[in-house]
Amino acid sequence: MEEKLQLLKLIADETRIEILNILMREDSYVEKIACELSLTPATICYHLKKMEAAGVVNSARSQFYIIYSLNKEIFSQTLGDIIKKDDTANIDEKYKKEVLAHFFKYGKLTQIPTQRKKREIVLAEIAKSFEKGVAYGEKEVNEIIHRFHEDHCTIRREMIAAGIMERERETYRLI
Amino acid sequence: MEEKLQLLKLIADETRIEILNILMREDSYVEKIACELSLTPATICYHLKKMEAAGVVNSARSQFYIIYSLNKEIFSQTLGDIIKKDDTANIDEKYKKEVLAHFFKYGKLTQIPTQRKKREIVLAEIAKSFEKGVAYGEKEVNEIIHRFHEDHCTIRREMIAAGIMERERETYRLI
DNA sequence: ATAGCGATTAGATAGATTTCTAATCATTCA
C-alpha cells in the first residue's frame, strides 16, 4: 500500500507528468529534458531520481549521457487497482470468526481442531482469559482452561506447543 | 490536462485513499468516517468537499445525514490514460511543417494550395512578413507578397478572404 | 593524468497542503 501511495504521489506532479510525456515519445537525458521544460538540470535530476527509485523509469549510461527510459508496465494499472486495499487483514478476521463460531458453542469449546491453523485460532481465544506477565500455577491454569473444555491437560500442552504459553518450573505464563 | 492533474493530486493522499476504501464498501457520512479513521469531522469534510468538487464522490442529504458515495467510473481509467497528453498541438505543428515544406522551395511559394486548410497555413506563413498594427499601402503589400510569389493579387485577395488581413480604404493591416 | 562536460548532491527558500480548534450554518424534531 505504502508503495502505491508513493507511486501516486510521484505521478501527481505537473513537472513529472511533463517528463513522462517526453519519455513516452523517446528516451532522453537530463540536460535535454531540462532544456525542453525550461528548468535546471538539478531539478530534472531530482525528479528522475525519485521516479527511478520508485521503478517508474530506468537509467543507463551511454557515452557522455545517462539515458532515461520509461517502465511502461506501470501505466497499465487502473486507478481502482491502485487505491483498492487488499482486504487480507479483513479476510483473516472473517475466517477467524467463522472458525470460532464453529468450535465454540455457548462459550464452550466443542472439540479441539485437528488442523494446526484452526487449532491456533482456538487456543489464542482461550489465551485471552490469561493475563500477560502473570505467573499461574498448574492448578489455576487447569481451572481456567476447564471453563472451555474438559480436557484441560491436552489444551495446556497444546498452548505450550503452539508457543502461546511457556512453563518454567511449576509456573505458566503467556509469551 | 489540468483536471487530470487535479484528480491525481486528490487521489495521492493517504487519508483520501482511506476514505475512498470506506466508500467502496458502503456509502457513508462525515461523522462515521471521522470516527473510523480517528480524525475530526472537519478534516473529513475538507477531504470530501475537495473530492466532490472534482467529481470523485457525490453527496445527498438523507434525514439527518449527508450521505457520500463513490463515482465509480473514475477508477477504471489507467494511469497511462491519465498522464498522456493529447498531442493534438504537436500533430498540428508537424502537419504545418510538412505543408510548408511542400509548398515553399528556397523561400518561394511554388503554387497556391487549393485545399483551404493548406492554403491558410501558407498564407499565415506569408503574413509573418507583415507587422501587427502597421498600415500598409497596396503597393507595399504587393511588393512584400511578391517576394514569395508572382501572383500577388490573388494572394492579397486570399489574405483578406481568410481573415488574416483587412482592407480599409486604401490601406491594409493584419487582424 | 587532466580538462571538460553532463549528472548529482547539499542546503536554502518559497509555496502548498493537511490537520486541528472554534465558530457558524442548516436541517430535523419536539
Place this chain on the structure above:
DNA sequence: TGAATGATTAGAAATCTATCTAATCGCTAT
C-alpha cells in the same frame, strides 16, 4: 419556534515539496 445534531467554514500551525544556486562527482577523450 427553538433545541439538538451533523456539516461546513475560517484561521492558524506544522509539515512537506519543488525549485534554485553552488559545489562536487564520474566519465570520456585528448
